[in-house]
Structure formats: structure tokens, C-alpha cells
Amino acid sequence: MHTFPDYLIDGYRNFMTGRYSSERERYRVLADNGQQPKTLVIACCDSRAAPEMIFDSGPGELFVVRNVANMVPPYEPDGTYHSTSAALEFAVQSLRVKDIVVMGHGRCGGIRAALDPNAEPLSPGDFIGKWMGLVSAAAEQIQMNDVMTPGERQTALERVSIRNSISNLRTFPCVRILEERGKINLHGAWFDISTGELWVMDGKTGDFQRPQV
Amino acid sequence: MHTFPDYLIDGYRNFMTGRYSSERERYRVLADNGQQPKTLVIACCDSRAAPEMIFDSGPGELFVVRNVANMVPPYEPDGTYHSTSAALEFAVQSLRVKDIVVMGHGRCGGIRAALDPNAEPLSPGDFIGKWMGLVSAAAEQIQMNDVMTPGERQTALERVSIRNSISNLRTFPCVRILEERGKINLHGAWFDISTGELWVMDGKTGDFQRPQV
Amino acid sequence: MHTFPDYLIDGYRNFMTGRYSSERERYRVLADNGQQPKTLVIACCDSRAAPEMIFDSGPGELFVVRNVANMVPPYEPDGTYHSTSAALEFAVQSLRVKDIVVMGHGRCGGIRAALDPNAEPLSPGDFIGKWMGLVSAAAEQIQMNDVMTPGERQTALERVSIRNSISNLRTFPCVRILEERGKINLHGAWFDISTGELWVMDGKTGDFQRPQV
Amino acid sequence: MHTFPDYLIDGYRNFMTGRYSSERERYRVLADNGQQPKTLVIACCDSRAAPEMIFDSGPGELFVVRNVANMVPPYEPDGTYHSTSAALEFAVQSLRVKDIVVMGHGRCGGIRAALDPNAEPLSPGDFIGKWMGLVSAAAEQIQMNDVMTPGERQTALERVSIRNSISNLRTFPCVRILEERGKINLHGAWFDISTGELWVMDGKTGDFQRPQV
Secondary structure, three states, X not given: OOXXXXXXXXXXXXXXXXXXXXXXXXXXXXXXXXXXXXXEEEEEOOOOOOHHHHOOOOOOOEEEEEEOOOOOOOOOOOOOOOHHHXXXXXXXXXOOOOEEEEEEEOOOHHHHHHHXXXXXXXXXXXXXXXXXXXXXXXXXXXXXXXXXXXXXXXXXXXXXXXXXXXXXXXXXXXXXXXXXXXXXXXXXXXXOXXXXXXXXXXXXXXXXXXXXX | OOOOOHHHHHHHHHHHHHHHHHOHHHHHHHHHHOOOOOEEEEEEOOOOOXXXXXXXXXXXXXXXXXXXXXXXXXXXXXXXXXXXXXXXXXXXXXXXXXXXXXXXXXXXXXXXXXXXXXXXXXXXXXXXXXXXXXXXXXXXXXXXXXXXXXXXXXXXXXXXXXXXXXXXXXXXXXXXXXXXXXXXXXXEEXXXXXXXXXXXXXXXXXXXXXXXX | XXXXXXXXXXXXXXXXXXXXXXXXXXXXXXXXXXXXXXXXXXXXXXXXXXHHHHOOOOOOOEEEEEEOOOOOOOOOOOOOOOHHHHHHHHHHHHOOOOEEEEEEEOXXXXXXXHHOOOOOOOOOOOHHHHHXXXXXXXXHHHHHOOOOOHHHHHHHHHHHHHHHHHHHHOXXXXXXXXXXXXXXEEEEEEEOOOOOOEEEEOOOOOOEEOOOO | OOOOOHHHHHHHHHHHHHHHHHHHHHHHHHHHHOOOOOEEEEEEOOOOOOHHHHOOOOOOOXXXXXXXXXXXXXXXXXXXXXXXXXXXXXXHXXXXXXXXXXXXXXXXXXXXXXXXXXXXXXXXXXXXXHHHHHHHHHHHHHHHOXXXXXXXXXXXXXXXXXXXXXXXXXXXXXXXXXXXXXXXXXXXXXXXXXXXXXXEEOOOOOOEEOOOO
């Protein structure tokens, strides 16, 4: 069969001689004691928006779910498997994280697809179409708005979707209860790939602003 | 409401003065032209096993799905949303990645839960229990083996699960067809958090070995 | 009859002009004073895994039993002769070794035979079949597991067998008593012929890990 | 529990930087292709008489059984396990070795025990006593001889025992048949620890002589 890609082996070599070499002991302790991240980040799969890069995080710091368009579905305790809900449950109940960050970004391909009235299914299964259905009601409203530019509509839905996911987080009993008790905090953030700007959500108003850095 | 965590703002400041500062142009181009990663990595949410760290990857290189225990479910084109399948479809059909890497790691909490005969649901929804059901048949076989140590059983299931996910990848028509045409390659990898070792799967035998680095 | 093989005479000539020549005095002292090895190694007959090579040992250092698959049978003080038990008794009671190492290795032909469900007796006496019966219960458990690869099952049984032999060592009263008194230590090791890696057993968990070298 | 002995780890480090480093490829090929030794050596456990040292052998050359006093028991296809017979069967029937060498040596502790009329069992199991029973008839004859010195009696029994083992080898049908067909050759050798001299047996007379080196 195929051999492992050379460019990944090259990168791994850099890791071993670089970060691993200088943090060997930290990895060993993290292996022996287990991970104890205090943060869950729900981020997008996008290759330009890895949360460890944006937050310059080291091993053991961020427990990270990545799906298309960084979405959290609502609480649905049915019989089937739910990837994101499982990760959420594990982070909250087993790892007892203190902060949950829903982390969106500009130029998101999933959000673009959700706003495209002519979008065709990518495959007969239409998995993207169904997944983006999580924001279809909001997408329809924004699509009808013809006074905003396409760019503005995209940024708008990216941020609406973050608020939507935070609302869905609160449909999970464990999240809602822990937030009420002050044990867990929910946050929104949006990263502008083009400028490197981080915008964070005001928990009260839902507005996004650039923090003082 | 709550303010954005200081430690994340601090990390973001490091990013801006560090990597972003030296790769400002790369981010701008990636924003203007869109991402063109040639690799999809399906990795675990674990805070100790970020694929960008292990492969020392820069922005635009890896399209990354992260769920508990880095699993791919089988092709199920039903009416509901599937987070991982949607990301897979997007990576293969829209981004046209060339390599798909299923990336497991040692001391995986999800795999440990799957092997624990006394595991209780973490919440009434039991999302982890249902999600880990994707490897329950293999877990049962390995649980029955009482001559291997708990550590050996865990490593065994971590690797079985990678092969299982690669088999499931091939149930997606788009993956199977593109692999047959030589347009896409499937890989397995397993990262040892304690030692920093990367083990890669032999596509023919399914065995894991350390590559020459 | 036949003359002694030339290639062995050639090797002996190398020994005389090489190691013997530089260690002549050491051999003389070892002959006069008798051997006083502090280590018993139970190793496999395999031509690729001589313990003196792997541990770079000189004359007088290792007292070495070698049988197929480096096994120790349980204590059976019946009327018949037992090759390995006799050597163990001699090493512990007469030579008073301090360390006992059960030394396994990868790609062991005896272990492979034990895992082969279609293995035929090599001769009417079926000596290998009976000898490998010492691990047949473990082999059956591992054979039933069809989610691990043949290579993984082989490595698993190689390591299980080492732990099994260490357990059997403790059925010998002299070993058990001396270990309890801290006079003797039991160790497991596994050598990877392909990579040259040595893995040593954690006495507490039974897991094998590579030592810091 | 106890950690692996430092002196063995030190030796292993020497092996890795020495022989393994210069024969890396040979080990890899031996791992991939399997061992194909053409020689079975039945040697003593004695720490001063490792056959790989005396014959300066490399990996893959000698398949080595080591028991106390390098003995081969007679063919006994009963229901129990026989360590040496199993190794013999494996070497002859599976590996198809061409030469079998019974390799004795001077100052053998097992032979000394067999000649000691006051020898006490080393433990209640008396495994050495039973094992050396394989040469007890010869030992009794030699013990009665009071004109030879103790040293001469010991050398005598060491050599008688080698001839005895070669006779026992011929009780195994597979050995006898292959020897008759000229497919396998049986040899005796005796190593003098004190002087480094190798003596080889004349297959016709049974006498031991030093070969031309």
C-alpha cells in the first residue's frame, strides 16, 4: 500500500527536535497524570484556524472539537451517536473544563455553502447540506436580505452561528446547571484569517469586539 | 456576563507578535485564495495530541476533524446530521485532499471508557457511551482477554480503532472510488504521548511501526 | 566420520586472536576461581537473539539458559528430569545469582507455532507442541481475537509468555523466598530483532517500555 | 518493583552503538526473512562458555540450546514437555540445520556435581540431581576409578557426556534418518576455559584432539 507522506514525517522530525525536545518532561507528566485542560474549544476544521496556533497553546491546555463551521447541535438524547455532543459531555463531565469557547472564523466554507442558494449536494449523501441545516433558519433570513453585501452576509451568519451554538450548549442539562452555579463559562470568538484579528463576543449583548491586547 | 479568559488573550498576543507577525503575508494569501490543504487529519480532541503540533504544520496545511477517539463512523446517508461525515465529504469533494490520516494516540480517554466494563454513563444522555459504540464489538473481544495488561489492551484497541475507522472511510463511495483511482491515499498513525514517538500503520498488514526519522 | 565444520574453526581462530588474546588473564582467573555470574538469563534458542550480544557481555557475566521461546515451566518436583528447572536451581542455589531476566524477542518461531491454529506436529513426538503447551491457554485467548493483526497477536503472546514465565519462577520456593527477602530480583525484557530495540517490563504493571538509553 | 539492572542497560547501549550500529541492515533482513542458521549448538549455561564468543558468531548463525552440562536426553515421546527435545525438533525439522554440535567445556559445575559422592540436593526438588542422572551410570564408573586424579576424572566425564549426548541424538528418528542420508552431521567439541583451547571429537574414535588452527 501507500507509505506515510514524507511531508508529515518531515514535520514530525521538526517536532521531535523542536517542541518535543524542549518539553519532553511536560509530555511525560501529561502522560502519567492524564490531561487536565481547563478549556474546551469548539473550532472549525479549516486549515487556517487551528486554535492552538491562534492561542499559542501548549500540550495539555486545550481540549478541541473540530467540525465544519464549529457548530454545537442541540441536546438530542436519542439512540444514535453524536460526535460533538459526546466530546462536550466528556469535556464537561469527565475533564470538568471551566471555559467553553465556540470559535468561529472568517471565510468559512461551511457558512458560505449554507448561504449559497444554488448549492448542490457535494455527494448523494449530502452530509454537508444536512450538517449546515443546523443554521438553515438563520441562513434563510440572511439570504433574503439584499442590502448587505455577500461579505457582510457571510460574516453575519458566522457570528449568528456562534451565538446559535452557545444557545445549543445551554440545552445540555449539565452545561446549563454548571453555568448557573458559576462553575463553567461560555464564550464566543471569531478569528479574521486575513488580518489575524481576534474578535470576542460580549456575553450580554452578543456583539463581537476586539479585545485590548 | 463573563469576560474572555485572560490566558487565551495572552496566548493570542503571543501569536500576533510571533507566528502571525512572521507569516502575515501567508495568512493574507490564504484568506484571499482560500484554503487548499492536501491533507485531512481525523484526530482526537485530546489536549496532548494536536496534529499541528505533532506534524509541525503551518496555516493552510491540515484540514482537521477532531472528535473523541478520532473515529470515522460508517457511511449512513440517512436524514440526520453527521458531523464527521460532513467534514469528510467537504474535505474530499470540495477541497479534494490527497491524503487522509486517521491519527490515534496513547492513553486515549475515550478508548479507556470503551474498555471499562464498569463504565457508567457520564450523563443521562450517555453520548460518550453511544459514540464509543462504534468500537464496542472490538472492545468486547479485547476486554475478554485477561492475559494482556490493561495498558496492552488499551494500546491494542487504540490501534484496532484506527483500522476500523479506515475501513469505515472506505464505506463512503467518494473515498472508495478515489482511492481505487489512486487519487487519494488513506493512512493510519498513532502518537505515544509519553515518549513522543510516532508510529505509522503499514497499509498492507495493519501493523504499526516507527518510521525512520 | 565427518570433520568439524570449517566455518566454526575459522570463527574459533578469530576468537583466539581477538577476544581471547586480549582477555587471556580474565579467562585464567575465571577458570581458577570458578564462575560468579550475578545474572541468570532465560533466553530463546533463536540465532538472532543471543543475550551476550544484546547486553555486550563478557566471559563470566551471564549464566544463560536457552530453550525455545525462553520459557520457565512451573515448579514440578516429580521424579523426572527438567532441564530448565535444573539450571534455575543451580543458578539460584549454587551460584546465588542476584538478577533473573526472562528475555523474549520478536518474531519468535515457537510463539508463532503456538498461535497457528493449523500447526501440525513437526515430528511424531510433537515435542514443540507439548513444550509450547506451557502457553496454550494464553494462546487460545489471543487466537480468538480477530481484530488484532497477526503481528500484534504475536507480540502480545511473546509478552504474555514472559509474564507467564516470571509467574512460574515464583512457584519455585527458593525463588519466591529469596525474592521476598530482597535477595533476588526478577525482570522481563523483550528484544525487537528488526529494530534492535530493547523493551523492559515494568514489574508492577507488566507493561513493556523502552528504557532511557 | 525493581528496575532493570543498570549494568545490562549499559551493555545494551554498547550493543546499539557497536555491533547493532554496524549490522543494522543484517538485523533487518534477518527479521524480515526469518532466521536460517545452519548450525544447532547444544551448550552449557556456564557464563564462561558462550558458543557465540568461542566461534565468534554473528546474528543468525547459531541456533543455541543451553542447559546445565550441555546434555541431550534420549528420545522420550511421552505426554510431558521436554525443553531440549523440543528445541532439537525445531532446529532439525523446521530450520533444517546441517550441523549439530554438542559443546562441552572444562570445570563444568554440573559434571562436578555428578561426580561428587557427597553431593546434597540443592533444594527439596533436587532438579540438578535428577538432570545429572542422565550421566549417572558413567559417573559411577568413573567415581570408582581411584587411579585418575579428580581433575582427570572430571575431564573424562565431561567428554564421556558429550559422546553420550551424541548417542542420544541418534535415538531421535529424525536425526538418525537425516544423518544416514548425509543431510545432517553430528559433532562434539570441548572448550578449555583456562587455556582457551578448543578440542574437537573424532567422529570415528570418539577421541578429542586440538584441530589445526
